[in-house]
Amino acid sequence: MTRVARAVSEFWTRRSTVGIVLALVAYQQSLTPSLLPRSWVWQGVISGVSVLVVYLLGCLPGRLLRATGVLGPLHRDRLVKVRRVTGWVGVAAVPVLLLLSLPGRQAEWQTLGYDDTDRFLYAGVVVVVLGVLVAGALLTWGCRLVYGRIFWGVSRLVPWSVGGGVSVVLTALVVTLAVNEVAYSRFMDGINATRESADADVGDDEPAAPTSPLLSGGEDSALSWWSLGREGRRFIARAPDPAALERYAGTDVADPVRVFVGRASADSYTARADLAVRELERTGGFDREVLLLVTPTGTGWVNEQIVQPVEYFHAGDTATVAMQYSHLPSPVAYLSEQTAAVESAAALLTAVSSRLESMPRERRPQLLVAGESLGSYGGTGAFANLDDMVRRTDGAVWVGTPPMSDLRREAERRREPGSLEIRPTVATLPEVVFAGRDTELSGTPGTHAFLQYADDPIVWWEPSLAWSRPDWLEEPLDPRVKSTLSWRPVTTFLQVSADQAVGTAFGEGLGHRYGTLPLVAWHETLDPPGWDAARLDALREHLDALADGFH
Structure with missing residues (x-):
């Protein structure tokens, strides 16, 4: 030997x-x-x-x-x-x-x-x-x-x-x-x-400050261009131009209003929310047909696939507002600032709702809410429960909502017998729909959609995976995942933990990348007039072609 x-x-x-x-x-x-x-x-x-x-x-x-x-x-x-x-x-x-x-x-x-x-x-x-x-x-x-x-x-x-x-x-x-x-x-x-410094630094490769008075950081805006942060500046610069709106939404279009309040703009959530309301007043956002409140991810990123469908469906007669609460990537932001997303979304919803209540009911715009990933967790956390969300808003699209969301957990607890955890059905709230593919949205009476893929690790990861078999692994598996997938103590927790690191590494429509599914969700929940299948498909091809540039 x-x-x-x-x-x-x-x-x-x-x-x-x-x-x-x-x-x-x-x-x-x-x-x-x-x-x-x-x-x-x-x-x-x-x-x-x-x-x-x-x-x-x-x-x-x-x-x-x-x-x-x-x-x-x-x-x-x-x-x-x-x-x-x-x-x-x-x-x-x-x-x-x-x-x-x-x-x-x-x-x-x-x-x-x-x-x-x-x-x-x-x-x-x-x-x-x-x-x-x-x-x-x-x-x-x-x-x-x-x-x-x-x-x-x-x-x-x-x-x-x-x-x-x-x-x-x-x-x-x-x-x-x-x-x-x-x-x-x-x-x-x-x-x-490092992140705070990067947010304040307007790089040479970034777009210049807008000249439109309808955009934050532009003409007459109280918010400086640098204070919006890197993702805020990208969000403002990506507003669709009139030519694109006319091509897909018709000839009678308006330039959409976009408001973004960066973390550097004020020290507290309440102060940032007040700034957002003043920006909406300055830009005429409260006079638009639709007002969309988006809770961004940790870095301030807003998915255009959530925002632009609303702008196209309403020919630009919209106002979208978002408020940054962190400089950090979502996983790190959640670990270090667990309540930041919820507190930020709640402050903005409260400030905007208070302003809307001061308006005559017939003049108020439709109030929509949306968010993705940590933004979805924060946005849903601004409401007391599902009934509160449906009562206070006219529509919602929540994309890839993590399991710590109270509203998602509530839907799973209230789901009908025989209703799967990945697609819970709440009989007393037909306005709420859970979907992971186009066909599950088609013809739905829902106005508030939760989009979650069966192979999205952000949606299904939770600490209890280490010691407890979840319902979704006891129920019939969705065709999107391997039929051999099963739960094992410790191992499944580690596997899904690692899956999160590659959740966005694949193409659109896989893992944590939802592609144009939000477009379909808004189409089904808002039911915009004049948008038949042909027009919807044309817009879908347009947004799909731009998808990689949105990340």
Whole structure:
């Protein structure tokens, strides 16, 4: 036996047999299909974290048995041989299981029209898994080092039997404080400063400030062009021009009003909402046929596929207003500023609603609300419940709503027997409709639509996936997802977590990219006069051609 082989064998004798077996099971499960195909890097990360977490959990029974004295010296001698055999079986199983999963992974990529040979370098999976395990081992070693130092001090003051438990608690506190106060806080401060600076910097590749008085940052606007932020400036610059409106909406068109209030424009949500109302008054937004309130994503991005259909359907006689609440990408914004999206949307809705109530009822514009992803979470959070939303607004389109939305959870709780979690039907509220494809919107009586794809990881990820099987995985699966998809503890949570990172990496109509489905939703819920199938298809082709530029 070579020196390396002996070292590896010795390594396995110090590992947990139960942990190794469970880790192998977790590794095999991590290679199964999820909502979206995975690159070799993400597959390696998922597999590595699955193996690490499950192995550590599997170590607990053995440690408990040793601590209670159940495992004596004789048992330990036998376990050495078992561990050595189990370890070598695990080494052989890793590449074998990987190769056995190859046909399924290739089929996933090919179904979406991708060349899988460049996207799934299976040899790289093993390398990434090893990297994750090494990183995990170093972190574990660090924690044990901290524990040892703490235990050495504590054991001098209290009995050993008590010192062990106290040291574990103190170690957890020290590690938590170090991660939260040092690593996390410094990371957030750094990314906030970088994003804030980028928002204020008007780059040479950005459009110049508008001259139209109907746009924020333009002529007579109280909002400076730089204060709108990068995404706010893009939103204003993307307003459809009269030629495009005439081509699809007819000859009698108006320039749409667009208002955007950047985070730098005022310090509080209320102050920004007041600025938005004043901008709407200045631009004549309250005199338009439709007033659309959009809650943007974390960076301030507004999806044109949500806004432009309303502008075309009403020949530009619209006003759209959005308010930035963060500089950060949505996942980071939610972690660091969990209530920001909701508080911002609520402040804007309150301010606009108060202004509308001061107007004669016959002069008030239709009030529509919309949002995507974190914006959908924030926008829906501005309402007390579904009935409140339907009562206070004339229509809504919520795209890719995360599961922490109270309104979405309410719809799932109130759904009719036999109604699926992915398409809940609330009999007492026919105005609310959930859909994931055109046919599910056709002929609907709904005025308030929730759009959610069955393969959108943003929609279906939640912490409870780690320990609880969700209804949508107990019910018949949607044709958009693999029929072999099933729930497994820990593994499914990690898979869907990684799916979020690639949720927008595919083409329109896949994952978290909804393409022109909002167009269809607005068409069905607003029922604009004169928009037959031919006109709708022409507009859909136009918006579809511009889709990549909207991101």
